[in-house]
Amino acid sequence: MKNLINILDLSVEEIDRLIAVADDIMLSPDRYNEACRHKILATLFFEPSTRTRLSFESAMLSLGGNVLGFSEAASSSAVKGESIADTIEVVSGYADIIAMRHPKEGAPIVASDHTTVPIINAGDGGHYHPTQTLTDLMTIHHEMGRFDNLTVGMCGDLKFGRTVHSLIGALSRYTGIKFVLISPEELKLPSFVKQKYIKNKGIEYKQSTSLDEVIGDLDILYMTRVQKERFFNEEEYLRLKDSYILTEDKLSMAKSNMCIMHPLPRVNEISTAVDRDPRACYFKQAHYGKFIRMALILKLLEVEI
Secondary structure, three states: OOOEOOHHHOOHHHHHHHHHHHHHHHHOHHHHOOOOOOOEEEEEEOOOOOHHHHHHHHHHHHOOOEEEEEOOHHHOHHHHOOOHHHHHHHHOOOOOEEEEEEOOOOHHHHHHOOOOOOEEEEEEOOOOOHHHHHHHHHHHHHHHOOOOOOEEEEEOOOOOOHHHHHHHHHHOOOOOOEEEEEOOHHHOOOHHHHHHHHHOOOOEEEEEOOHHHHHHHOOEEEEOOOOHHHOOOHHHHHHHOOOOOEOHHHHOOOOOOOEEEOOOOOOOOEOHHHHHOOOEOHHHHHHHHHHHHHHHHHHHOOOOO
């Protein structure tokens, strides 16, 4: 595999192998600290990011490599009207691998047609976010110990949430998965995502506008923020932004071993008091992201340890 655009570019077996390598990196980091010596990662972020960009950079530096790039479109030639294709044609001559985030759906596909080095999709609009999904899967692996026979609640912005779309696609390949889709009517999961990954596979699911009514059924609760940057109407955003707020009181209705996840950043959707609950996994989730991205870089650069 040369590029990673969609989580489904990876087979279940390849994901298992990446998680195994990431686990080994966590246990024996010294074995890997020169693995990408003299290799360069370009981080091309046309959209703001904290965890994804910095975890990619930390991953490459921890492998002994180097990093170059930009953190916003305003600091690139995109502001002068340069196309994605031209940017990639140039940058692929400067780096060995590229991680790119872009607000337009499909931008990484365009990039993949104009590169001589591996491209990693670090998020394209409301479309895909495969490395966040790898992070999510590694979190489930560590916290739940399995991927099958889980009831997974997706809560919040299911319409624009690219992390939700990618994770549903990934989990739909495992047996015994059930989805509970919790959102306001205006932010429901797009019908094409539901059809492709849930209905076509005969996966059991339910939709609800109430978190309280379903939280007791869940093994995993995947909270998301309502994404202001995807709205054209600020009044609509303000009306919906606090639709769901996870509190200690709500958690009293949940299973004692439920795993609470969030791709971050959070705004108001999880009370800070929940951070002390042993079921809160979102900061560990961010931590795992570095190691799974290290494993992915090794795979795409075909580095053997």
